[in-house]
Amino acid sequence: MEIDSETNSNEKKIVVEKEEDEKSNKDIVVVLMGAPGSGKSTFCEHVMNAARRPWVRVCQDTIANGKAGTKAQCVKSAVEALKSGKCVFIDRCNLEREQRSEFVKLEGLKVDVHAVVLDLPARICISRSVKRTGHEGNLQGGKAAAVVNRMLLKKELPKLSEGFSRITYCQSESDVEDAVSVYKALGPLDILAPGCYGQKKPDAKIQLGIMRFLKKVEVPETAGSTKNSAEDAIPKQETKEPSSKESETVTLPVENEDVEMKKDVPTLAFPSISTSDFQFNLDKASDIIVEKVDEFLGKIGNARLALVDLSHRSKILSLVKEKAVKKNIDSAKFLTFVGDITQLYTEGGLRCTIIANAANWRLKPGGGGVNAAIFNAAGPDLEIATKEIAGSLSPGRALVVPLPSTSALYRKEGVTHVIHVLGPNMNPDRPNFLNNDYDKGCKVLREAYSSLFDGFASTLSNQATKSASGSMDLDKYSLEKHPGDHFPSTNIKNKREDAYEHERIKKSRGLKNATGNEDGMSYATEKKPEKTWGSWSLALYNIAMNPERHKNILIEILDDVVVLNDLYPKAEKHLLVLARKDGLDRLADVREEHLPLLKTMHDVGEKWAKKFLSEDPSLIFRLGYHSDPSMRQLHLHVISQDFNSTHLKNKKHWNSFNSLFFLDSVNVIEEISKHGRPKLNDGDNLLAMELRCHRCRSAHPNIPRLKSHISKCQAPIPATLLENDCLVLAESGAVSQT
DNA sequence: GTTCTAGAAC
């Protein structure tokens, strides 16, 4: 069929029909189409908030436990929803015909498959995407624009012939609103008439501004409509289309969409406190945020609050947003905003004169998240200014610090004050955690937000009365210079504040036991556990059994052990000390009777480490075993702690040497002496752990970034590693402790 | 479009 004949040019006409036959019970799959930033999720949200029949939103970005998943997972999830009698939104870009073909096939389940095309100007999608993704470190504005542009270049507008029974084109915000209304109004028995709706003109998918720019008058629209896809999406950000309209028509709270440039409204931007590294329950935290925001907004006049998070997939943001809507919190006064809190104005267009910092109790720079970012962005001025006011902060308290005008954050972003806040710590891997005591945790978190908002209010009133800048009632919000009993100094070294948030928390959540305490450790079972070794895993076994055949790669051959350089070294120096005993495949096989062998392995390893140290005293060595090695035949790793190697390529590599998966030789020997067998740790969780620097414990989003960091990190080796003489280092003490 | 991860094969 020709598209022209199917297209209904009367785009405002909404056809809702009722039928009495079985068709009237047909469920609907709405395949949304649009570039990042086109408003797909918002569309779903707006419909679902007021729908008259049950909808399920299948979002590829979050389908895998909050993480991005696959198309197949989306299909599966859609089928399940349909089976339970629900209508489905497919929330993914679906710009290419092939990408959406799987969803059209759902038609086979006796459902109507609709398309809703959010074909908004590229400029709008780009500006929204920039705001959302500007945080990703290396995805700056221009790059985000490039991503949207490239996606739009591939855009193939849907046709009825693909299998859609109904297609709705939205080319403006008001089109979107109309479409939302249509789907919202759909009762359980209603169906929508088939056909194409909303396409202005055959050539309307060419953006008007670009049309003018390119001086194109007409573009033939025939069955080959996709032919134009390359031209129509050339985004020209300089096109002068009226823009005020879009920003005004969107009034519901949507990610970054309804931010208005109200320079005169003082705004506090704040991160979610305690939900990152301190692992506070997100649901509880979001309740408290909404409660406290509501309370505060009731007391304050002309001021705004903005909860900020880096990730547009942020669970805490979406929870808070949802609850704020339910509680009827004025969306003009409380925003949820995706972006870097240190670049809200320059990158996000949101002017916030006061920002909150998820501080650590020592009020020092460092960590990996908001705290590090704010101290970095502000420069040394902030640290100095902070130090002048207080030396530490207790959980539940906030400290207002006026930012000197020399600070970069002041100059670039217009931030006049930073309010440090410390929330409760629920993370068992951090000192003095509240041990799941949410009664206390919630209390402290409430106090934290109260202190923060009071600090904000007091700053405003001080500014308003133009009283001397030094007269602020700081003491009210600051603490004594003693941390009290919250963080005993012995544990200071382990204390780190927020790191990269989003999915990493979820990943690490499951392994508290495995990482933190003995509960997660397991003794090697009495019986030798079955393990199937792949053929590739026998290399070391072959060497151990027949050293003389491998003299070329062995650097030492003894009666009980042989030594070789790891074929794929993960650091400057990386040796293996290999037991020669047959049948001793791995640590799980080791018993008391093998102690002398283990001691020999350790001694030989240490000897080599010291030899290398005599050549390069800056090296630091660690000797240990993998809990569950891939290569058969018990082998001890002797590895320098620089981890400077092209062979270190993935998370498993890193975590196998930098988590509890790596068992220090000295501890293994001690354990076997005491208990007759070693304690092993479960690799499933440990190897999938977030990537953290072994020195400063900062978290990093991927291996390249981690490697870049560790090549520069000067932090001292953590005390935990220095315990029990687990490290072999130069006599002079190349490693100093703080 | 390039970068990065993660799963499969070996």
Place this chain on the structure above:
DNA sequence: GTTCTAGAAC
């Protein structure tokens, strides 16, 4: 353990 590569992320 590595290599290869699809596809997710940017």
